[in-house]
Amino acid sequence: MVMTNFIKKYERYVFILLSVILMLYIAVEIFELVYQFFLSILSPEQSNGRLLVSNSLLKDFLPIFFNILIAIELIDTFLVYMQKHTIKVLNILLIGLIAIGRKLIAFDFNDLSGLSNLGLAALIIALAGGYYLIKTDEYKERECKDKFDNKID
Missing domain, CATH: 1.20.1300 (3 helical TM bundles of succinate and fumarate reductases)
Structure with a gap:
């Protein structure tokens, strides 16, 4: 303790x-x-x-x-x-x-290889996709809660 x-x-x-x-x-x-x-x-x-x-x-x-x-x-x-x-x-x-x-x-993209650019693109897509999924889940939770609250009233 x-x-x-x-x-x-x-x-x-x-x-x-x-x-x-x-x-x-x-x-x-x-x-x-x-x-x-x-x-x-x-x-x-x-x-x-x-x-x-x-x-x-x-x-x-x-x-x-x-x-x-x-x-x-x-x-x-x-x-x-x-x-x-x-x-x-x-x-x-x-x-x-x-x-x-x-x-x-x-970044100076001229000095990077194509594989580095693809890795950077994959990282951006992963972060943006995760952000989108969490945001839509929060929106759905809020919408569901609002419907539930309206039914109680």
């Missing part, structure tokens, strides 16, 4: 520490994003005919943006776990999809 309480407290402190680290990381990434954005606006020689942001600078912005989204989703997953002691698979799949989206933007 005492050991169980100790483990629960320890787990709670670890999640708090990880959340604080992620919040600091988000703050640093937001600063980096703002810095890169204003740097690109103030240096028009790199714009290659574009008004504000060149394609190469856009490739620098978007991974930072996706890093922020991933960190926010991780904090949300931690909070759900701390409150309900359940891990939402939907959040994990969403984090995976965001991470893959980030990688797709940063």
